[in-house]
Amino acid sequence: MSSSPYANSAPTNALVTPLLTDLYQITMAYAYWKVGRHTEEATFDLFFRKNPFKGEFTVFAGLEEVLFFVNAFKFTKSDVDYIRDVLPPSTEPGFFDWLLSLDCSNVKIYALKEGTIAFPRIPVLRIEGHLGITQLLETGLLNLLNYASLVATNATRFIKAAGKDKILFEFGLRRAQGPDGGISASRYSYMAGFHGTSNVLAGKLFGIPIKGTHAHAFVQAHRSLDDVKQTMLDGVDFKALTLKYRAKMQAENTNDGELAAFISYALAFPQAFLALVDTYETLSSGIPNFLAVALALHELGYKPNGIRLDSGDLAYLSKEARRQFTEAANTFGIPEFAKLTIVASNDINEAVLNSLNEQGHEIDSFGIGTHLVTCQAQPALGMVYKLVEISGQARIKLSQEPSKVTIPGRKQAFRLVGANGSPILDLMMRCEEPNPSPNHRLLCRHAFDEMVRAYVTPSKVIPLHHLVWDGKNGGIQMTLPSMQEIRQYVANQIHVMRSDVMRPLNATPYKVSVSPDLYEFMHQLWAEEFPVRELN
Amino acid sequence: MSSSPYANSAPTNALVTPLLTDLYQITMAYAYWKVGRHTEEATFDLFFRKNPFKGEFTVFAGLEEVLFFVNAFKFTKSDVDYIRDVLPPSTEPGFFDWLLSLDCSNVKIYALKEGTIAFPRIPVLRIEGHLGITQLLETGLLNLLNYASLVATNATRFIKAAGKDKILFEFGLRRAQGPDGGISASRYSYMAGFHGTSNVLAGKLFGIPIKGTHAHAFVQAHRSLDDVKQTMLDGVDFKALTLKYRAKMQAENTNDGELAAFISYALAFPQAFLALVDTYETLSSGIPNFLAVALALHELGYKPNGIRLDSGDLAYLSKEARRQFTEAANTFGIPEFAKLTIVASNDINEAVLNSLNEQGHEIDSFGIGTHLVTCQAQPALGMVYKLVEISGQARIKLSQEPSKVTIPGRKQAFRLVGANGSPILDLMMRCEEPNPSPNHRLLCRHAFDEMVRAYVTPSKVIPLHHLVWDGKNGGIQMTLPSMQEIRQYVANQIHVMRSDVMRPLNATPYKVSVSPDLYEFMHQLWAEEFPVRELN
Structure with a gap:
């Protein structure tokens, strides 16, 4: 993506290492390794359940950072020495040798294209590979994707609120949550359509136009x-x-x-x-x-x-x-x-922009800081990482709340587009099912609500998941798109997406559906895992 | 501070460089340099105007990171090449040579000790030195201090809300605003009194106890x-x-x-x-x-x-x-x-802790994620960096709102402690004034409100500002305290500070006052800069 001649293709952040994780990933990996289960084949879905900012869409961002993280995933000797110190003395030494040998060569990742307008429950990443390594990836992937997608989504909302032809700059470095919070805010707000940033390092690293004149001082x-x-x-x-x-x-x-x-x-x-x-x-x-x-x-x-x-x-x-x-x-x-x-440029948020529009104003350009970069309206996105298959057997995570039940098994997703060029809905299917084709009528079902279903005859079918990492086959599976290409991709999608879905307030939820086959599969597994109780 | 044998004294974040700044710092530096003003002596105050989270205190944190930033401050050739590309072609080449030669050898920094419980308007840092370099430090300093202090303050609030003898762990890496957001959350919540983190890298870098068992997966x-x-x-x-x-x-x-x-x-x-x-x-x-x-x-x-x-x-x-x-x-x-x-460990915030206490519960320990690390209740602290003196002349920044008027000139501050060991108020004075001494009666004034003033006879006087960086004299002026020392320092202060100041809701504002001399000086300058209007 880096279009700056000063950028290189290595990750820019030395903190992005396999140790950037929660300890329980390592203790779980040990428990698997100890009984030889670490090489079982597992599939995890990475997805979110709810769009941020009370809106009905999310801009998926952070994929390039994820690929660099996966590509460079390797514990150093010093890392492993530290882990040895932290785990109980009874931990078998072979585990540390395994950690030292570990990389992502046994992993495959399918993902949405960076910049895709994404919706709840559609996996933004599907991670397949040995159970040990795929478990160890969880925290790093979530950390890299959650904030990137959150701030990209926030930026599109500010652009919408500012209105047509306004020029927006990201000015938030001093209030960002740390150095890379600032860099990411610059990078992903530009990706989402901002015109530039005040952040010089982000300009150098990513070829983003930089702006600034003078301060009160x-x-x-x-x-x-x-x-x-x-x-x-x-x-x-x-x-x-x-x-x-x-x-x-x-x-x-x-x-x-x-x-x-x-x-x-x-x-x-x-x-x-x-x-x-x-x-x-x-x-x-x-x-x-x-x-x-x-x-x-x-x-x-x-x-x-x-x-x-x-x-x-x-x-x-x-x-x-x-x-x-x-x-x-x-x-x-x-x-x-x-x-x-x-x-x-003073403390501008979506409400201020809306109020300025109501009052009438003569501002051509906005410099937006704190509210954009810290995502003050909602400072965290809740992406999660859930096991959906192990050793060929689908797994379902139950919950008393249906919205927290996971959709089991390896799934692919498609965006079904109507005759007017606007997406109608996203459809999830089992990987075993044949891809839907244009101009064929399909039954699309709500994942949980039995009576919510519709026939769709798409004019166009866009596959959403692409193989982006195949460790056995050269690693990164794509020419990384340039920043400008992603900006254009985001803009094109916003252009064709139904405006009632993209509206900032009281938007219409976009439909995310499952195929009848997946519906049956899921509900059957659910019933098996959640047997009828015996009341005495 | 690093008490881990795995840590080294270098900054851990490669993004913390002089380019981590807003472009206008560089354009201003050029405008100064062009007319030879870049070597004028300037003083900046770095302070905040309002405590976060609707509370009445702030835990000052991030000083060690600031010292590493200042110590390593040096533009690389590649940085300067980038700046040359970005500035207009008419920019004089000598400016770029100057940038290449620049470091913090002409800078002095006075600061609160890391972990000090701090209050509005008392400078947490006073930066003295050549105008060019001190202007260029602004954004980096603010970025490093704002979030560190915010999350440290947030952590003390969670500890207070959880109640006596509860054990608190930081579990927020996956939801943090980027990798260093996660690392900083672990570091500064531990500094503020948390018992550990799930974050393995933070454990390795800072010797923080790490915790974790297994997940639903x-x-x-x-x-x-x-x-x-x-x-x-x-x-x-x-x-x-x-x-x-x-x-x-x-x-x-x-x-x-x-x-x-x-x-x-x-x-x-x-x-x-x-x-x-x-x-x-x-x-x-x-x-x-x-x-x-x-x-x-x-x-x-x-x-x-x-x-x-x-x-x-x-x-x-x-x-x-x-x-x-x-x-x-x-x-x-x-x-x-x-x-x-x-x-x-499920989505715990201060309100949840308060509600649990009301209901009664049997929880011994909390794992706290999103709300702690993103500071959801207020995700940004508004520290600012204001010019207060140039070439020996004090400067005041006016505003229609008195709360935004800056207190001019080089100032030092003292914490006046009462007979019971509890701080009574903080007093700012001009650097030229003699230090206050214990058991001597002093008039302390509100900076803006003429009639708000009190006599204080302190039992103890604690100087708040310490010379922490002297570029001409070896750089860092102190043995950096260990993490454990800072934890103890925070705990000691919380112990002696009046509980009505530290209370989470409806706390009593702590008094921050100025000496009569500073009051007169400030108000005279204010009147000069804001002359009586002529109405016709």
Whole structure:
């Protein structure tokens, strides 16, 4: 995926090792190994039961990281020495030799394509292989997929809430839950359709466009016009030229330190001048100061960029800013000044975006931090990893709540698309069943609700699961798509998916169904495992 | 801090580099460098304005990571090549040479001790040094401190809510926001008083006790008693012995697969048998199966550990489990069976703990995941980094909201302790002022509220800020405390701090005050920067 020439194909995070796991995976592996069951063939499904953010969809992300993790899966001697120290002294030494020899050569992984819009219960990964190693993969896979998918989903919701043609940047590194929380937020929000990030390392690693101008501290570091230490631009006294425009605008009472900061910044970046205007008084100082500098830049042939608002009533301030820009455009005969960019960036979440849309505003671009990167509305996605088959025998995990019962056995899934190009539903079948074909009528059933079923005649059938890892056959089974390809894939799906499914609030659940064969298989196993009770 | 022999003193996260920053830090640095201001002396305060989780305290954490970051701060050639690509072509080449030469040798950092219970507005770090480098440190410092302090604070709240003598484990790796989110959660919840983690890598890196037994998948992997592949323990047929006890308990209708799993697990770990009992029916299968195995282990001289509950009504199930344990203790004459450990671990948060306490329960130990590690109740702490002095001149950041006005100038802080050993308040003073001394009466003022002030005669004065980094003088200025030392330090403070401040709900705000000198200084500067308006 890495489209940056600075990136390499190795995992960027040295913490992503086989030790990034829960101890019980290792104790279970020992219990299996001790009785020789570690090489039994097992299948696990990795899936979620509920979409995040009270929505009805999830953007599946994190697959490339998973593949690097699986590819590099190898305990070091130091890892195994540590495990030996931690387990009881009675642990048989052969177990540690086995751990040292372990890798993912006996594993196959089937997965959704990265960026697939995914729904509850459809496995995002199906993991097949020896019981020991597949059990040991659980925690790492969940850790890598849960947050990646959560933040990608969150990003699509922000894009939707901001509305058409708005430009969104991820600005959350300082509030992220750790360094890789920040990096992942940049990576997966860009994947989901954001336009860039402030995060320089993410830019370098993944070729994401990076953005940024200056902070309040830069304005505060200028106390007066004397703090403009260099005044010439292209042979012209730029400070004097700016002051001339400030006088023309009759705005001499603006804050001089702020104006000095803007002049200094424009001298450093004349071709990319965007000013943070709310350090003192946004309307009576920040915007006039910005315009004075912008007019001076314009006289010298530069195209000023715009302003950033970071506090206050963003709807009102943006409209007033636009009014001042339009006035300057008219007064000075520079029509493009009416279209100067307005960026807003203060604690923005979906509710703020919705409220701005209701009030009307003139913001072109949003910088979104805390709420995006920490997923404040719901900071965890609950993907789980469940055993569905062992030694050829399907397993079902029971629960008093039907929603927690797992769907047993090795399954494949298909997206059935209607004549209008929009997906109708996802269908899970047993791997043994023949694939559905277009223009053939199929019965699709709810997995639990006996009477919920429908005939579907799809115009197109999209297989959802692809073999992405085959340890016996070269490892990674695909050319990893570029970041741009995944962005396009996400955008295309959002375009064709029914809008009532994608809507942020009170969305319609997308149908996830099972074939009649799988339904029968599952319910029979359920009945066997959950025998009729004897009441005395 | 690392007390594990496997740890080394290098940062464990390769992502923690100078590029882990927002682009605007680099553009600002260029604007300073271009006019030769990058070597002006600047002071930044790093602080928070509001305690998290609607509480009235914060546990400051992340200092060791900060020191490693600062110590290793050096752009690589590849980093600088990337920055050159991203900045406009007109950027002067000398800037990139400067970046390449940059390190923290011109920086001093004063900080609270790691683990200090901290309050709003008291700088947790004061950073002094050249303007260019100190500006470039901002994002990295905030990223490393915000989440560390947040999760440490969260952990102390869970410990308080669980109540005296409860044992708490962090189990959240799979739901954490990325690999280092998981590692940090383990590290800082242990620092704050948790007893261990399931996270093996955190155990290795930081010497944290690690815990774990088995998952539902292990139970599901056993279908019948034939799945016990090895039956002998210490020369005895352990399976037969277990079945004998099951028969004695008249519990033959328990799930055989589950019993097989428990036997297998006990054969692997006879000295550490703890069983997950809720895969099928907790009361009629899981607990009797556990007891059958536990009785067999006891007969062979082993001491079984207990059970884990991961679903259902934890208060009720734990009480019923205790009842069955007590019954077995009486029936079989093994008094210690009444005290078998009950661990609970399903989606536990502060509210659940409070509710369990209200209902009464028999849980000894909690495994806490999602809510702890993602800090679901408030997933971000809002630490900020503000310029307070430049070239010897104090700077104030104004705002329409007084709570957002910064306290200007270089400041030191002290904790004033009363005769009973409990802290009375924290006092900020200008660095130029003499330190307060014990048994001398001092006027302490609210920073903003003119009439809120008090005389304090402290019995003890604890200086809060310590020089932790001096780039000109060997770098790190301290022997880093061990994890155990920090744990003890946190515990000691919690012990002496007024309980109304530490209480989870409706706590009393702890007083943070300024000296009269600082008050005057600040308000005078404020008035200068915010001149009386002219109304026409």
